[in-house]
Amino acid sequence: MDKNKGERKKCIHDGHRKRLIETVSKVGLDGLSKVQALEYILFMIFPRGDVNPLAHRLLDRFNDVATVLEASVEDLMAVEGMGETSAQKLHSLLEIYYYYTNEKFNSEPLKTIGDFYDYIEQLLRYKSEEELYIFGINHAGEIINGRRMAKGNINMVAIEMREIALYVSTTKVPAVFLVHNHSNGSCSPSAQDNISFEKLKGVFNFAGCQLLDSIIIGKDGIYSMARNSVQRVFNEGLEYLQSLLQEDQLKMLQEN
Helix, strand or coil, X not given: CCHHHHHHHHHHHHHHHHHHHHHHHHHCHHHCCHHHHHHHHHHCCCCCCCCHHHHHHHHHHHCCHHHHHHCCHHHHHCCCCCCHHHHHHHHHHHHHHHHHHHHHHHHCCECCHHHHHHHHHHHHCCCCCCEEEEEEECCCCCXXXXXXXXXCCCCHHHCCHHHHHHHHHHHCCCXXXXXXXXXXXXXXXXXXXXXXXXXXXXXXXHCCCEEEEEEEECCCEEEECCCCEEEXXXXXXXXXXXXXXXXXXXHHHHHC
C-alpha cells in the first residue's frame, strides 16, 4: 500500500472527526444529519478510523439512531464491523444516560406527583425491556431515592424480602411507590400485576413500610393500581390536534 496514500486518508478521517466534534460543541447533535450523529456516537466506541461506513450499515439495519442505541448486543453484532466488545460499549450508552437521569433525580426530591410522572415517563416509557423501580416517600411527602430492583422478565412477587428490608432500613422511608413498565404493551395491569400488588402490600407492611401505589408505564400512558385508573395518556395531545384538523377540514368543506 502507498504510504503517502495511507497518511492522506488518515488526515481526512482526523479532519472529519475534528469538524464533527467542533460542530457538536457549537450547536449540539441537532446540527448534524442522522448519519453524522451516529458517527459522533461511534467516536466514543472507536477512537480511530473511519466509522462512516459502519454508521450507514447500522442505520440500514435499524433505521434510526434511537433504535441503534436500544438494540441488543446480539443484534448489533450481526452488523459488519461490530465485535462483541464494541457492541457491548454501544449498548451501554443508554445505561449511562439513565444513570445520569437517576443521579439528577436523587440529588433533589420531587415534590409533586406531576413531576414524578414526568420523571418516570422519561425513565421508562421507551425502555425495550421491562424494569422495576422502587421510590421512597419521606416524612415531608417528597419522593426520593429511586432504585432499580429488577430488569428483564419481571416477577414482582419474586423480589427478595432481604432487598426490600435493606432498602427500607437504609432510606428510613415510611412509604414507597413501585414502578414498572410494559415495554411492548398497554399500561393496563395484567392479572399477575393485580396479584403482585396485593401480596406486596403485606410484604412491605412486614418490613415496616407502606406500599402506597404500584404504577405501570405502557406505550399508551401511566396507570395507578391504587387509584385503579389511567393517570396520564401519552397520545392525548396528538388526538386533540387531529380532532382540530378534522374540524378545520370540515369547516372548509362546508364553506366551499
